[in-house]
Amino acid sequence: MAVAVAQRIRLSYSKYWYAYAMIAPVVIVLGVLVGYPLVRGVYLTLTNATSLNVGRQIGVNHIPDSFDFVGLDNYADVLWGPTAYDRFWSHFIWTVAWTAICVVLHYGIGLGLALLLNRKMRGRGLYRLVLILPWAVPTFVTVFSWRLMLADGGAVNGLLGLLHLPEPGWLSDPLAQKAAAILVNTWVGVPFMMISLLGGLQSIPQELYEAAEMDGASAWQRFRHVTMPGLRTVSSTVVLLGVIWTFNQFAVIFLLFGSGAPDAQILVTWAYRLGFGQQPSDYAQSATYGILLLSILIVFTGFYRRWLARNEKANG
Amino acid sequence: MTLTADRPADRPADRPAAGAATAGRPAKVRRRGRSSPLASVLAHGTLIAASLVALFPVLYIAYISLGPDDNDYLHPAKIFDKMTFANYGKVMGDTGFFTWFGNSAIVAGGTTLVGVLIAASTGYAVSRMRFPGYRQLMWTLLVTQMFPIAVLIVPMYYILSNLGLLDSYSGLIMVYSATTVPYCAWLLKGYFDTIPMEIDEAGRVDGLSPIGTFWRLILPLARPGLAVAAFYSFLTAWGEVAYASTFMLSSDKYTLAVGLSSFVSEHDHQWQLMAATSVLIAIPAAVVFYLVQRHLVTGLTAGAAKS
Numbered sequence: 362m363a364v365a366v367a368q369r370i371r372l373s374y375s376k377y378w379y380a381y382a383m384i385a386p387v388v389i390v391l392g393v394l395v396g397y398p399l400v401r402g403v404y405l406t407l408t409n410a411t412s413l414n415v416g417r418q419i420g421v422n423h424i425p426d427s428f429d430f431v432g433l434d435n436y437a438d439v440l441w442g443p444t445a446y447d448r449f450w451s452h453f454i455w456t457v458a459w460t461a462i463c464v465v466l467h468y469g470i471g472l473g474l475a476l477l478l479n480r481k482m483r484g485r486g487l488y489r490l491v492l493i494l495p496w497a498v499p500t501f502v503t504v505f506s507w508r509l510m511l512a513d514g515g516a517v518n519g520l521l522g523l524l525h526l527p528e529p530g531w532l533s534d535p536l537a538q539k540a541a542a543i544l545v546n547t548w549v550g551v552p553f554m555m556i557s558l559l560g561g562l563q564s565i566p567q568e569l570y571e572a573a574e575m576d577g578a579s580a581w582q583r584f585r586h587v588t589m590p591g592l593r594t595v596s597s598t599v600v601l602l603g604v605i606w607t608f609n610q611f612a613v614i615f616l617l618f619g620s621g622a623p624d625a626q627i628l629v630t631w632a633y634r635l636g637f638g639q640q641p642s643d644y645a646q647s648a649t650y651g652i653l654l655l656s657i658l659i660v661f662t663g664f665y666r667r668w669l670a671r672n673e674k675a676n677g
Numbered sequence: 678m679t680l681t682a683d684r685p686a687d688r689p690a691d692r693p694a695a696g697a698a699t700a701g702r703p704a705k706v707r708r709r710g711r712s713s714p715l716a717s718v719l720a721h722g723t724l725i726a727a728s729l730v731a732l733f734p735v736l737y738i739a740y741i742s743l744g745p746d747d748n749d750y751l752h753p754a755k756i757f758d759k760m761t762f763a764n765y766g767k768v769m770g771d772t773g774f775f776t777w778f779g780n781s782a783i784v785a786g787g788t789t790l791v792g793v794l795i796a797a798s799t800g801y802a803v804s805r806m807r808f809p810g811y812r813q814l815m816w817t818l819l820v821t822q823m824f825p826i827a828v829l830i831v832p833m834y835y836i837l838s839n840l841g842l843l844d845s846y847s848g849l850i851m852v853y854s855a856t857t858v859p860y861c862a863w864l865l866k867g868y869f870d871t872i873p874m875e876i877d878e879a880g881r882v883d884g885l886s887p888i889g890t891f892w893r894l895i896l897p898l899a900r901p902g903l904a905v906a907a908f909y910s911f912l913t914a915w916g917e918v919a920y921a922s923t924f925m926l927s928s929d930k931y932t933l934a935v936g937l938s939s940f941v942s943e944h945d946h947q948w949q950l951m952a953a954t955s956v957l958i959a960i961p962a963a964v965v966f967y968l969v970q971r972h973l974v975t976g977l978t979a980g981a982a983k984s
Binding site: 377379380381382383384386387388390391393394395397398399401402405473474477478480482484488490491492493494495496497498499500501502503505506507509510512514515516519548552556559560563602605606609611612615616628629632633636637642644647648650651654655658659662 | 717720724728731733734737738750752753796798799802806808809817819822825829830832833835836851852854855858859860862887888891912915916918919934938951955959962965974
């Protein structure tokens, strides 16, 4: 008895020891490069730091920090300051709309293509290869290509002109800019969804479909009652990741419009502009946006997981 | 051909169906997946249209890169008569292309190696061992995904500068690893979960330490998962611009992405050179993609379906 207990303790000790050794590199790297910046970011939000009063090195002279502690003023200013709507809330609304539209398009198109690719048909492997391709192209190459295509007189408007459709100024007109951003991001994001959902489809046992067919279920009923439940785990993961990634999608908007297009900026690119893209840089406000963004996503994830858990229970 | 002939693991679902259909079913009933001619035409039509949309921007930029003048992109039709590889010659001969290419290769290769290795060991630990702090670690990995990267740049700059790692490969590799590892660890945990515990136990019985088991038995079995993680890490590092342009200060340390974006300002909008460079950057990514694409479905399935 005592021996068994001693053995168990030794075993658990050795288990933990190895576990900690194996996660140590990640904990260190994330601690240094994410944890510390996070703490520093929270601290910055409580100050009025800008590039003018932050300590810096000029030649051999070190100029110390000279910013002040201001408490929660930054949050108050961002959320309900005099121009809060123009700076934060209008971008917030657009960011939420952008995330919702993009994720719905990613998921819908991804699922449609995955269903088609899951059929037995000639050339399936080739289609799959071509359709994943957008994922393999580095984002800035993608965006650069789209910029040329969307420019006035570019390929997209050329095609629209041939069809006698209106030719919007994709890179200059505010509404068209938003549409262009969604278009490009959809192109970028569909392959990941498609491949993940295709994997999910392939893990659904074929017997379930046969049983449903025997029972006389229509194609729609099979989709509704076999495919969708079978995809539930994959879907919940990729939708969560999709929301997080799209909400924070920096590269597409930043590279597509540079510092132009104030209306099409989502909160992340807006925060970057405050902290890096203007003179003087407003580090405190930029960090405040960062912390707010993180909070929004954490709250969303909390609700999403609870919703999933409740659904799980409801569906047995 | 290799593309259509999937490995059996790619489509376990198809096999029983094939058997069942030939065995005991009336011929009238169409087998699932083999549908009416109209549906088949529609399916092919949709897939062809989607493939064109997927392919077009890539082909378009390759085509533009063949036009010798800097406003050719405005009149694509004119390029057809004067196609030339001159832009490629110019990019490779007159710019720091090969330096940048080498830098990108070092950074992306290093990120892939370091990132996948530490993501794999983390993924293994959280897949097999329930240690105190397990939940917190999983939660941290998820939250790290949420942190807006753009906002980390300023503090990261100070940390790297304090550590003396600005303008160095190892600094950039560390930063990239920090961004890729959480997703890779998550994905690999899902993959390791599908490998039976008995294999670990057998390894332990034969006298291997947990790390030995991981290294000698589990890693070789997890190749599809590792391939996806490597693909993701490589692409992230290969195409990243914001960090690279902030942390790599001297032009002999630029990565391709940064070098490319310097064309717009320095060479006053030489789009055709940018297009040629884009193609040259996309090629290694396409090669990596081609090498791992057979594993993508299997690797991602496990990760997505089980986590």
